[in-house]
């Protein structure tokens with residue numbers, strides 16, 4: 134870990150328009166790859182009932198929670214309406230040398 | 239059917255309210271917001287199943303609207319003759335019963351890919367079935383979190399011991415309808431019931447109050463139209479079909495969970511998958527694949543048959559027909575009258 138960047142996974146570990154779960158230091162995160170090959174990261178648990186978002190569906194930059202279909206913008210963490218009312222924390226991501234690095238922020 | 243029954247558990251009267259002792263007991267036993275069993279489905283396959291599209295729901299909604307126009311038009315044409323009866327029955331079933339599956343699927347936001355289309359059909363269907371959109375969105379959210387957990391789930395259709403009288407009255411919404419209307423008045427005055435306050439967050443409540451006022455205004459308009467025209471005809475098209483056409487809502491709805499286990503964390507034990515004919519499946523938008531829907535609510539209605547095929551080896555045998563489901567449900571409910579601890583136990587594949 135250099136400058137707070139955590140080596141999370143290989144860039145190719147995540148399919149386009151998909152999400153994976155990444156656990157680190159007792160916390161869980163969701164790392165997303167969108168169709169244009171940009172990567173984003175958020176807290177891994179839904180703000181509604183603490184369900185892992187990595188089991189959900191990524192669609193046009195939105196992650197839909199697998200439990201009650203709550204939706205968040207993966208780029209900003211914004212909750213897009215009931216039943217999710219609280220935004221998701223986002224974290225910085227960079228891709229270097231084919232690896233995805235996460236900075237918990 | 240390879241189902242068996244179990245009456246071994248000693249019965250103590252349960253409190254199905256969301257504010258009573260069973261609520262605390264469910265939380266204390268770890269039954270609330272618990273982790274539920276899910277059948278293994280590879281991520282790649284699940285992503286395919288979850289995929290959204292507008293096509294199937296647009297097609298079905300166009301057929302739905304066209305059916306309203308045809309049945310409603312013929313009912314109007316034959317009004318004041320006996321010939322209008324079958325057309326009003328068909329119109330009423332579309333209005334008061336098929337709206338159940340439309341609010342449900344669009345409430346999950348999975349029927350259409352396009353968000354606003356889900357929202358428009360959701361609001362239309364909610365009005366038809368007399369379910370206030372915000373209240374029911376949150377009540378259904380709780381139903382999915384704590385499915386058939388006593389004291390937590392607000393949508394248990396047949397609490398034990400079941401009241402057969404209530405079920406029969408609700409064939410035409412004669413018990414649930416007046417309750418819904420009473421709640422409209424409560425909400426229109428800016429209040430919630432104590433139970434609703436347990437599952438509707440503060441920030442959403444203004445919507446409840448606003449929509450209740452809109453619903454009451456719409457009903458007032460219908461009554462005015464009836465007075466103006468000196469005929470019940472306007473109400474036969476808007477308002478009354480919720481009641482006279484609501485019987486299929488109960489007919490389909492009871493197949494979901496009635497007579498099955500309470501307080502279990504496995505949808506294979508407390509929900510039914512029932513094979514239905516194509517007409518029923520259109521009216522019910524594949525909600526008959528109910529185990530699948532509860533286990534994976536992200537999968538749209540049109541992909542539920544494929545999901546069923548993917549997990550059926552890990553699920554109890556589905557019911558071959560609605561009739562087969564009722565051959566189990568009716569005796570189970572009657573027996574629960576005498577013996578409330580009785581429930582239908584669904585054998586899981588490993589135990590078969």
Ligand code: FES
Pocket residue numbers: 179180181182183184198199200201202203204216217
């Ligand atoms: S747990 Fe995510 S929407 Fe409810």
